[in-house]
Amino acid sequence: MTRLQEGDLRIALPSSAKVSKLDDPATHGLSHCMKAVDFVVELEDRTLFLEVKDPDDPRAGPRERQRWAARFKSDRLDQDLVQKYRDSFLYQWALGRVQKPIHYWVLVGLEQLTEADLLSRADALRRKLPIDVPASTGWVRFPVAACHVFNANSWNRSLPAGYRVSRVTGAASA
Amino acid sequence: MPLTKLRLHRFTAFDELEFAPAPGINAIIGANGTGKTHLMKVAYAACDVSKTGTSFAEKLIRVFLPSGRALGRLVKRRRGSSRCLVEVQRRERRRTLKLSASFSNHASVPKTATIRGAKPWSGAPLESVYIPVKEMLANAPGFRSLYSQREVHFEEVYADVLDRAYRPALRGPTDKERRKLLSALQDPMAGKVEVNNEEFFLRGKQGNLEFSLLAEGMRKLGLLWLLIQNGTLLSGSVLFWDEPETNLHPRLFGPLADIFVSLQEAGIQIFLATHDYTVLKELDLRSAGSGAVMFHSLYRESPHGRITFDSSKTYAGIHPNMIGQVFTDLYDREVERSLADTPQ
Numbered sequence: 001m002t003r004l005q006e007g008d009l010r011i012a013l014p015s016s017a018k019v020s021k022l023d024d025p026a027t028h029g030l031s032h033c034m035k036a037v038d039f040v041v042e043l044e045d046r047t048l049f050l051e052v053k054d055p056d057d058p059r060a061g062p063r064e065r066q067r068w069a070a071r072f073k074s075d076r077l078d079q080d081l082v083q084k085y086r087d088s089f090l091y092q093w094a095l096g097r098v099q100k101p102i103h104y105w106v107l108v109g110l111e112q113l114t115e116a117d118l119l120s121r122a123d124a125l126r127r128k129l130p131i132d133v134p135a136s137t138g139w140v141r142f143p144v145a146a147c148h149v150f151n152a153n154s155w156n157r158s159l160p161a162g163y164r165v166s167r168v169t170g171a172a173s174a
Numbered sequence: 175m176p177l178t179k180l181r182l183h184r185f186t187a188f189d190e191l192e193f194a195p196a197p198g199i200n201a202i203i204g205a206n207g208t209g210k211t212h213l214m215k216v217a218y219a220a221c222d223v224s225k226t227g228t229s230f231a232e233k234l235i236r237v238f239l240p241s242g243r244a245l246g247r248l249v250k251r252r253r254g255s256s257r258c259l260v261e262v263q264r265r266e267r268r269r270t271l272k273l274s275a276s277f278s279n280h281a282s283v284p285k286t287a288t289i290r291g292a293k294p295w296s297g298a299p300l301e302s303v304y305i306p307v308k309e310m311l312a313n314a315p316g317f318r319s320l321y322s323q324r325e326v327h328f329e330e331v332y333a334d335v336l337d338r339a340y341r342p343a344l345r346g347p348t349d350k351e352r353r354k355l356l357s358a359l360q361d362p363m364a365g366k367v368e369v370n371n372e373e374f375f376l377r378g379k380q381g382n383l384e385f386s387l388l389a390e391g392m393r394k395l396g397l398l399w400l401l402i403q404n405g406t407l408l409s410g411s412v413l414f415w416d417e418p419e420t421n422l423h424p425r426l427f428g429p430l431a432d433i434f435v436s437l438q439e440a441g442i443q444i445f446l447a448t449h450d451y452t453v454l455k456e457l458d459l460r461s462a463g464s465g466a467v468m469f470h471s472l473y474r475e476s477p478h479g480r481i482t483f484d485s486s487k488t489y490a491g492i493h494p495n496m497i498g499q500v501f502t503d504l505y506d507r508e509v510e511r512s513l514a515d516t517p518q
Contacts, residue, residue, distance in 0.1 A: 103512065112490060114489075114490075114498055114501065115498065115501040115502040115504070115505035115506075116451050116455075116498070116501035118505060119501060119504060119505050119508065122508075146512040148508075148509055148512060154505060157506070158505065158506045158509040158510070159509065159513070160513070
């Protein structure tokens with residue numbers, strides 16, 4: 001089993017997964033102009049770009065929560081998520097590592113989101129990435145193979161047994 | 175004053191149900207066939223007879239329209255003879271008033287039913303309106319006279335809602351609260367409602383538009399506008415609305431939920447039967463667990479078992495939540511499709 005941690009969220013992945021932390025200033029050396037997803041996970045048949053947002057982090061203070069609430073308004077969050085994906089894609093491409101379909105998974109530590117909320121958030125993000133390229137306009141490759149928005153509940157319920165999310169503090173239902 | 179309890183014993187789909195509505199907004203959910211509409215119709219029939227003095231059993235026949243107008247067909251079907259009891263309670267000046275009807279499955283006419291509590295019940299008339307799923311205002315001209323003269327096969331809720339819509343506006347200046355509500359409805363409708371020779375029109379910038387030319391959702395908002403303008407919906411009255419989401423664009427659910435909350439604050443008890451997630455969430459976001467909205471989930475204890483219910487102050491607390499379950503199922507299938515060749 002491969003483990004990784006982002007803030008208060010601990011994520012377990014199958015042991016075959018190879019993880020690199022991308023959101024680190026030293027990684028691409030261009031942090032003044034590029035953003036990055038938190039992790040790149042190499043699986044046998046695909047690459048996962050994994051981004052973690054954790055408004056429920058029990059260690060966050062009230063001011064941080066307020067900032068979160070403002071950032072979480074769909075438009076600002078989506079802009080951020082889109083840029084992280086595109087910049088990470090560009091960096092992986094520059095390293096010659098774009099060889100498998102890339103799936104973008106966003107894990108939001110906000111347990112009051114229902115499946116209906118998560119579905120509509122994922123649909124909105126797919127339109128902006130974008131996931132569908134216009135037919136007959138010359139696109140021959142699809143930059144994003146799939147995109148999902150999870151919270152801990154939906155992650156633990158809908159993904160296979162090797163994928164688990166829990167809280168370090170054990171505070172939430174995750 | 176608000177309804178406080180409904181008891182249904184061997185009535186239509188119900189074996190035994192004691193339903194305790196909240197004084198504010200009651201959002202009722204449940205799969206098809208779990209009795210949402212029946213529950214609201216019983217409560218409405220009780221409210222209506224408090225004003226008209228009609229026998230409760232007679233009103234039940236008119237709003238449910240059993241075949242051959244045979245009262246006994248409203249008794250839950252089972253082998254042999256059976257008897258049902260329908261009881262509605264409300265608080266009125268610190269007293270509890272009860273109105274009940276009891277009848278057997280052999281009952282064919284209303285007079286064979288045992289009615290209790292009718293006198294004190296109608297001694298304190300209760301204003302109410304039931305908005306059915308199908309919109310009626312566009313078909314209104316001539317409908318009421320046809321309904322009163324002929325045996326047309328329409329549940330009486332359709333004729334009743336027109337009676338209320340045709341009421342003239344209240345005398346005197348419109349109070350501030352009602353003005354606010356009316357103007358909140360005028361925005362999405364882009365006009366006001368006028369009645370001319372039994373025909374309804376929307377008076378806006380384009381002149382007078384007959385209701386038959388309007389989108390059905392707009393006609394429903396127009397109906398609500400009339401009910402507020404003519405004082406049918408005033409403090410102490412009860413609003414029943416079966417599937418308010420029908421024909422309305424979801425963008426209007428927010429403004430509509432605002433109006434429900436304002437009506438509730440003005441002392442109007444509201445019953446909504448809905449299948450719509452957005453309606454529920456709009457209410458949930460406004461009430462924030464304050465109790466202004468109660469969510470009631472009607473469900474069967476087993477696939478063919480008896481109908482029961484569970485109540486919650488929040489959307490998250492609704493159990494079982496069949497609407498949420500639909501989204502969970504969609505969500506899971508979407509993730510599953512993406513993982514078709516599951517990563518190992």
